[in-house]
Amino acid sequence: MPIHSSQTGNITQVQIEDRLEADTAQEFRDAMAQLADAGKIMLVLDFSKVSFMDSSGLGCIVSALRQFRQKDGDIKLACITDDIRPLIEIVRLNRVFDIYDSVEEAVKSFD
Amino acid sequence: MIENKTGMDTLELTFPPSTRYVRVAVQFAASTGAIFCRDITEPDAIKEFLSVLELVVSEACTNAVKHGSRKDSTKDVIIQIRFDEQAMVIKVKDFNEPFDFASIKDPDLENHPENGYGVFLMRSFMNEVNYTHEDGWNCITMVKKKPAGEERQGQAPLSSL
Incomplete structure (x- = not known):
């Protein structure tokens, strides 16, 4: 699973370039755990290149959010595509995650 | 492809019980779905x-x-898709002991659990979701009608699929 990360101050931007499903879930969990262990706990997840997500993907991002918030960090979601938005909304994750139209807006929201 | 008794086409894919093959099943369904939708004129629909x-x-x-075919099972998972002008019927089969599908509750959406969304999503997005246990196989059957405005008149009812 290609996961690219970059740093803007203390904010880490992570772009996922794959499907987020059962087969890729563990790789995503491992990547999130590595960031948390490295103290990179202010995260923007860029979904612009995620073409598909199922409930395994949902579970991953909920798990990561709990992990980061326990460390006084946070995860913001950016660039949710129309393919994924109905899934996010029907399970009401839009109530627990802050969601932004662009990565830049998500990064600024940490100010 | 198998021509069934009612004159409707049935397409079937079998795959070993591993998550690595789930996306193959998804692509199979999407390709079949694209054929089912070919007379729909609205790209968004x-x-x-x-x-x-x-x-x-x-x-x-x-x-x-994950929950069906046993780890030591040599039985593949089977996905079977049938469709006519009105609806698609998707049946997913795994060879294992029966379970109480009706007792599976919706997740607690206020507390955002990390799992347990699968059946809820099927029930939420499909017109029908049913469970049966047939000759040792757990069978989940899901029905999705063709998007509104594109249904044809005078076709056989869904129950005949």
């Missing part, structure tokens, strides 16, 4: 239909792999 189809097939097949 097709896109929405196929997104839902991919999601529910992923959920059903992942459940079949």
Whole structure:
């Protein structure tokens, strides 16, 4: 699973370039755990290149959010595509995650 | 492809019980769904239909792999798709002991659990979701009607599929 990360101050931007499903879930969990262990706990997840997500993907991002918030960090979601938005909304994750139209807006929201 | 008794086409894919093959099943469903939708003129309606189809097939097949077919099972997971002008019927089968599908509750959406969304999503996005146990196989059958405005008049009812 290609996961690219970059740093803007203390904010880490992570772009996922794959499907987020059962087969890729563990790789995503491992990547999130590595960031948390490295103290990179202010995260923007860029979904612009995620073409598909199922409930395994949902579970991953909920798990990561709990992990980061326990460390006084946070995860913001950016660039949710129309393919994924109905899934996010029907399970009401839009109530627990802050969601932004662009990565830049998500990064600024940490100010 | 198998021509069934009612003159409707049935397409079937079998795959070993591993999550690595679930996306193959999803692509199989999406390709079949694209054929089902070929007389729909609204691209957004097709896109929405196929997104839902991919999601529910992923959920059903992942459940079949993870909770259905035993680790030592040599039985493949089977996905069978039938369709006519009105609806698609997707059946996902895994060989294992029966379970109480009706007792599976919706997740607590106020507390955002990390799992337990699969059946909820199937029930939410499909017109019908049923469970049966047939000759040792757990069978999840899901029905999705063709998007509104595109249904044809005078076709056979869904129950005949």
